[in-house]
Amino acid sequence: MWAYFKFELKQFITNKKNIAVYVILLFFALFYALKMAPAYEPVEKVDVDEMEARYLTREEFLNTAKSNHWAVEYARAIFPQWNEYEKARMDALVQKDNVKYAEATANWYTYSDMLTYKSRDMFYNPAYYTYDNSYGHKDGHYGYSYSASRFEAYSKGATELSISVFEERTAIQTLQRLLHSYLPFVLFATLIFLTVDIVLKDRHNKSALQGFPIADWKKLLIKGSVSFLGTIFAFIPLSIGFIIIGIQSGFGDLSLPVPIYSYVEGNFTNSTMGEYFLKNSVFLVVWFLFLISLILLLSILVKAEFASVVVGLAIISAEWIYFEREMGAYTEVHRYPTSYVQVGQILTGYRNFVYESKSFTAENGLFIVGACAVVCIVLTFIISHFKKFKLLS
Incomplete structure (x- = not known):
């Protein structure tokens, strides 16, 4: 044989x-x-310009909005915490502290998903809705939950972290x-x-x-x-x-x-x-x-x-x-x-x-x-x- x-x-x-x-x-x-x-090009990438744009938009709204409309009051209630996580992400990148970035990013995705998933007026990353995807909102929920879990594990693990790891490019x-x-x-x-x-x-x-x-x-x-x-x-x-x-x-x-x-x-x-x-x-x-x-x-x-x-x-x-x-x-x-x-x-x-x-x-x-x-x-x-x-x- x-x-x-x-x-x-x-x-x-x-x-x-x-x-x-x-x-x-x-x-x-x-x-x-x-x-x-x-x-x-990952849907969820490390984009400092995008983070800063979101942060400044919310800050300007908090500093200038005067209306007592319920939607404005709701925004006033959720934006401070959102910006706290956003700023923590940007500061961690400036300090090149990848563990802190992972921790802040996990919190950001968890908080963002909690606010967005059950809302009809809020949306996930626009990339989830391309090509007339009627399941964009569900896919966004899956993507944000996936990212939150991944970054939480990064923040607790012993593995070497980098931008390539964050964007899943390795x-x-x-x-x-x-x-x-x-x-x-x-x-x-x-x-x-x-x-x-x-x-x-x-x-x-x-x-x-x-x-x-x-x-x-x-x-x-x-x-x-x-x-x-x-x-x-x-x-x-x-x-x-x-x-x-x-x-x-x-x-x-x-x-x-x-x-x-x-x-x-x-x-x-x-x-x-x-x-x-x-x-x-x-x-x-x-x-x-x-x-x-x-x-x-x-x-x-x-x-x-x-x-x-x-x-x-x-x-x-x-x-x-x-x-x-x-x-x-x-x-x-x-x-x-x-x-x-x-x-x-x-x-x-x-x-x-x-x-x-x-x-x-x-x-x-x-x-x-x-x-x-x-x-x-x-x-x-x-x-x-x-x-x-x-x-x-």
Whole structure:
């Protein structure tokens, strides 16, 4: 079996299609690190001019407003505390005291959210309302609560703080943001294109393969292992971009906080980057096993690369077809494996937030995707024993 494993691995590494996939990943990593990452504009950024403008506007209002209208009285009641937090933020930046800035900023977000969330006349950062977002107010509430939790953890933690950390620009925070967006799609699509011909290429090597008297199910097991290993290799070109971002904005560390949203409680708790990446790794591995076993099964049943590509891509993109905000409250989409592709969003609770459901948990996702993987593996094992589906037939 070892000889066959080395044979498959050599073919995998020297496959021109696979080499092209790795080159594309390297280009993607370089483009993102050199062009997209430096241009990243966080919704909640450290902007002294914006802070000062808000502070001076409120101060001028407090010094000049004479009316006894209820709205004016309300403003007089809430503006002093708001400006106290705002001034504390600006003073901390001048003093370059990042811990004090984190503490004042956590208070500012908590206070701002408390005033804004239940008000029809007050609004969050305008960026939440772009593109006619009808959920802007909810997204603002989520964003401010997220930021309050994050900065509170900064003020209490032992991690080194900087503007890059505050704006989530460090390499490790960039990786977190990518896992929360489209990196899972990139990894799953990479696996599909790397694996799609690992069985069907044998049609061109029948004479060489006849020298390996190994049962088909063992061959499929080895092919799956090579495919899994090849997918892990995909992290090598992607890591080049990680290193470049780290040189530009700092690497960050595994003790940085990751706010985790609880739909039941309606608030955030904090995990660490180390825990977050460990859970992501487990989730990704289960997804890799499912997709690999599915492609192996399709390869011996249909024997057409196109079918494996179509089915694989359909599974990782199916959620785009049926996704609608708040639909988790009246449907059972949490039972579909396709609803767990966004592994980062599942682990942070963001998927529960947008679906308005408590069911999109890592435990449910691992069970559902893992069960699909087991079914595919068992079916592949059974079908591989039928002469009709022999690998070299």
